[in-house]
Amino acid sequence: METLVKRDGMFPSIISQFANPLFEDFFTRDISDWADRSISAIGVNLPSVNLKETDTKLEIELAAPGLKKEDFKIELENNMLSISAEKEEKKEITNKKDDYVRKEFNYKSFYRSFNLPDYADENKIEATYKDGILDVIIAKKPGDRKKLSKSISIK
Known part of the structure; x- marks a missing residue:
């Protein structure tokens, strides 16, 4: 050669x-x-996220197909919302006639965190998982939420 x-x-x-x-x-x-x-080309599995904000809620859509709702862990601590998941799959194929055993395993995990604004209502957070999309809806606290608007000069 x-x-x-x-x-x-x-x-x-x-x-x-x-x-x-x-x-x-x-x-x-x-x-x-x-x-x-792409991240998948180098072997890292990080789900894509869509972030939406309306007058009444914040919404996080996380694409995580192939998981079950039991695989997810959602926690809130000091206005930091953390979403993680772990899944381990094991497969074993045995053929006594040809005298071989084939074992395979796969492990998936990810961790994403989001810093929530002060006007997010930590007591009104709901999550659903359907068709490979985890949807987390965070209500906003009622009241006057002034939006800060200012112009930044370029030096």
């Missing part, structure tokens, strides 16, 4: 059937090119 050596900038790149693409990328990719990679 022959191995090719390719020069890309200062670092040589070894191209062969044994080359690890992540290792190659680490040394040969431009630093600005890493920002273009």
Whole structure:
């Protein structure tokens, strides 16, 4: 087997059937090119979130398909809302005729936290999970909520 050596900038790149693409990328990719990679491409599972605010409520929609409502943990401490989930899957296949056992396992977890504003009513928080979307609705406290508006000058 022959191995090719390719020069890309200062670092040589070894191209062969044994080359690890992540290792190659680490040394040969431009630093600005890493920002273009998706989180799932590098092995991190962080669910996407939509944040909405109306006159009466705050809403957090978190995309987490494949989980059950029992997998989630939602906590509130000092106006910090934390949403986490853990799930472990195990599978075992046994074939006595061919004398083999195959075991697989998968572990998923994530943790997201959100700093709630002072006008969020910590006593009126509801959560539902349907069709892979965790929906957390936080009511706003009644009363006058002045919105701060100011112009920032650029120096």
